Amino acid sequence: MTVWLVGAGPGDPGLITVKGLERVRACDVIVYDRLVAPELVDEAPHDALRIERDRLEQDEVNELLVALGRRGDDVVRLKGGDPFLFGRGGEEALALADAGVPFEVIPGVSSLASVPGFAGIPVTHRGVASAVTAFAAHEVEGLDAEALAHTPGTLVAFMGLAGLERLAVRLIEHGRPAGTPAAVVSAGTTPDERVVTAPLGAIARAAEGLPTPALVVIGEVVALRASLRAVRRSAA
Numbered sequence: 001m002t003v004w005l006v007g008a009g010p011g012d013p014g015l016i017t018v019k020g021l022e023r024v025r026a027c028d029v030i031v032y033d034r035l036v037a038p039e040l041v042d043e044a045p046h047d048a049l050r051i052e053r054d055r056l057e058q059d060e061v062n063e064l065l066v067a068l069g070r071r072g073d074d075v076v077r078l079k080g081g082d083p084f085l086f087g088r089g090g091e092e093a094l095a096l097a098d099a100g101v102p103f104e105v106i107p108g109v110s111s112l113a114s115v116p117g118f119a120g121i122p123v124t125h126r127g128v129a130s131a132v133t134a135f136a137a138h139e140v141e142g143l144d145a146e147a148l149a150h151t152p153g154t155l156v157a158f159m160g161l162a163g164l165e166r167l168a169v170r171l172i173e174h175g176r177p178a179g180t181p182a183a184v185v186s187a188g189t190t191p192d193e194r195v196v197t198a199p200l201g202a203i204a205r206a207a208e209g210l211p212t213p214a215l216v217v218i219g220e221v222v223a224l225r226a227s228l229r230a231v232r233r234s235a236a
């Protein structure tokens with residue numbers, strides 16, 4: 001009897017872990033994010049209570065998990081990607097810990113490397129990028145653009161599509177070359193995946209109209225896609 005904080009993976013339902021899927025199949029209650037694959041929610045027992053998280057504020061989710069956990073149910077909290085990478089899993093875990101409700105974490109495949117990787121972009125590559133920096137970009141003006149512009153290796157911006165034009169301008173103003181290869185991957189790992197590549201100075205315009213969720217990748221590794229993509233597609 002516990003609460004399981006489970007990572008659902010980046011979009012393709014096949015990318016949940018074996019352990020995560022076992023927990024989904026055995027739960028009494030599933031509290032799930034809107035973005036997790038519906039096929040995974042369908043894996044819960046037919047009589048399990050299904051609660052979509054997006055109708056609730058974060059405090060309400062925390063309280064709900066505590067209340068369900070105290071009731072003694074097996075509760076799966078199914079979250080997109082990995083629960084602890086821009087997933088607010090830490091807040092939910094703290095609420096459970098503070099309330100003395102037992103919980104366990106089942107990590108998930110984060111979009112961080114899987115979404116670019118599936119699109120043919122390795123986020124690190126020997127001799128090209130030996131570091132990767134992930135950051136949340138929903139509030140571009142609050143970012144330390146100077147530090148980011150000078151951070152070596154690959155930049156991966158989460159929630160960065162809406163502010164992409166401003167993000168690119170700020171990075172370029174602070175010294176990241178406008179010609180740096182960049183990509184936006186929308187709905188990565190799903191049949192709706194769309195990938196746009198362009199130099200940093202032109203990426204916002206190239207990505208106009210792409211739907212969310214979308215991940216922005218900035219760095220020389222993006223150029224590898226030209227070689228990797230062709231082989232991946234022809235092997236499929």
Ligand SMILES: C[S@@+](CC[C@H](N)C(=O)[O-])C[C@H]1O[C@@H](n2cnc3c(N)ncnc32)[C@H](O)[C@@H]1O
Binds near residue numbers: 080213214
């Ligand atoms: C709130 S964060 C959650 C990240 C998640 N915990 C993870 O580990 O991937 C949501 C953001 O992740 C990125 N993202 C998640 N899934 C994605 C996908 N399939 N394709 C593109 N971007 C994705 C987008 O930037 C989206 O706005």
